[in-house]
Each structure stands twice: as structure tokens, then as C-alpha cells.
Amino acid sequence: SVHNNSNNASFFVANEIADLIRQRQKEGKKLVLGLATGSTPTKAYDFLVKFHKEEGLSFKNVITFNLDEYFPMEADSIHSYVRFMNEHLFDHIDIKKENINIPNGRLDREDVREFCDDYEKKIQDAGGIDIQVLGIGRTGHIGFNEPGSSLTSKTRLVRLDRVTRLDAASDFFGLENVPTRAITMGVGTIMAAKKIILMAWGEGKSIIVKEAVEGPIRESVPATFLQNHPNCSFVIDEAAASEL
Numbered sequence: 001s002v003h004n005n006s007n008n009a010s011f012f013v014a015n016e017i018a019d020l021i022r023q024r025q026k027e028g029k030k031l032v033l034g035l036a037t038g039s040t041p042t043k044a045y046d047f048l049v050k051f052h053k054e055e056g057l058s059f060k061n062v063i064t065f066n067l068d069e070y071f072p073m074e075a076d077s078i079h080s081y082v083r084f085m086n087e088h089l090f091d092h093i094d095i096k097k098e099n100i101n102i103p104n105g106r107l108d109r110e111d112v113r114e115f116c117d118d119y120e121k122k123i124q125d126a127g128g129i130d131i132q133v134l135g136i137g138r139t140g141h142i143g144f145n146e147p148g149s150s151l152t153s154k155t156r157l158v159r160l161d162r163v164t165r166l167d168a169a170s171d172f173f174g175l176e177n178v179p180t181r182a183i184t185m186g187v188g189t190i191m192a193a194k195k196i197i198l199m200a201w202g203e204g205k206s207i208i209v210k211e212a213v214e215g216p217i218r219e220s221v222p223a224t225f226l227q228n229h230p231n232c233s234f235v236i237d238e239a240a241a242s243e244l
């Protein structure tokens, strides 16, 4: 759906999530939420915090799995996605600590493989992801699945594309400080989610949004795989929709 601005679009997304949480709560069931970082989802998280504070929306029955984390990355670093999620969402809601899952950026290299396999297993044991929130990178990456990621890829250690590192350079005060690798859920992990919502704002995303929605499905633009998902919606603003 196309909204006139990112605020309205974020409100729409936050409401979809909140409705599902409440629905599951009524049934006495858990909701498994896949979360993303970056500047795109922050407004939707702000609305979820607002719903918690003002309408009593509870996250006690919510289990979260984040898409990705830089590697290596200390949890308390200002650049970590752990810190990002705490600041933008988790510190302000009543989610249980043990229900929060984020790829671990502080492992020894030789332990990463086992961690990734466990991450996949944890998602499955939780019943699979009910709703996965996504942003999109200029390379067409979802999570950190860069061009070349296969449709069946699972959680793993990946090398970041130069374009992605350039886009992150200002946050890290220089390209040389941006990690070269990350742990990310795979395309296959994301595609297994029951529902996917991809958000994108601004003119800068318009070309990659067009590619993702209208371009041929291919590994060189991983977001194109979403065209084959049975329940995926793009929630974008008018600027991001301008090339469609």
C-alpha cells in the first residue's frame, strides 16, 4: 500500500502488528515477530511504544527474532543492533528478556556456525515467524542478504556489499570502521515467515523498490524473491513509489 507519508505508513504497520498481538492474546497464544533495524522501521516502533503506554498494549506474549547483526560487534557498542533495539523498542515495552532474540555478534568465529543453526531451530521451535518486518537496502538486500544470496539461504555469516558499507560509513565515522561481515537470517528464513511487511521511504529507495516489485526474480536483487511470497506487502510512501 502507498501512503502519503512515512508517518501514516508507519502507523498503518504498527496497527497491523498490534492487532495481531491482541488477537493472539485473546486466544492465549504467542505471537512471533521478526524485526528489522535501520532508520526505516523506527517510526513504527515509536507507535508500538505509544500503544503500549497509552492503550496498554502488552508484549508479554510476544517473541521476537531480529534479522541481523554486524560481525564482530559488542552488544554494548553504539553500533550494535542489540543497542538499537533496546533504545527504539525493548526498553520501553513489557516484553520478557528471554523472548528477545538477536544474532550474536560477539562470538568466536568458530562458534558462529552452531549459533546460526540454533537460531534457525529456535525460530522453528517458536512455531515460525508470524509477521516479519523488513527494510530494503540500496543493493536490494533484505536483512543482510546481499546480491548473490540464494532463495534457500538460512541464517549465516555473510560478507557485506561495498555499497551497504558505504551507506553505513557515516554512522561509523568512516568506511574503515564499518564491519565487513554480518550474521543474517537467510532469504529462506525470511520467506518462511507467514506474513511479510516491507517498508521503504523516500526517493532514494524508489529505484530499488521498482526493481523489487517489477523486476525479474533473481539472486542479484534478493528482494525480488518476495514476489513469490504468498502474503507479502510493501508499505511505502509516495516518494518511494514514484518509479512504479
Ligand code: GLP
Residues within 6 Å of the ligand: 036, 037, 038, 039, 040, 041, 067, 068, 134, 135, 136, 137, 138, 142, 143, 144, 164
Ligand atoms: C541495513 C539493515 C537492513 C536495512 C537497511 C536499510 O543494511 N541491515 O535491515 O533494511 O540497512 O536501512 P535504512 O532503513 O536505514 O534505509
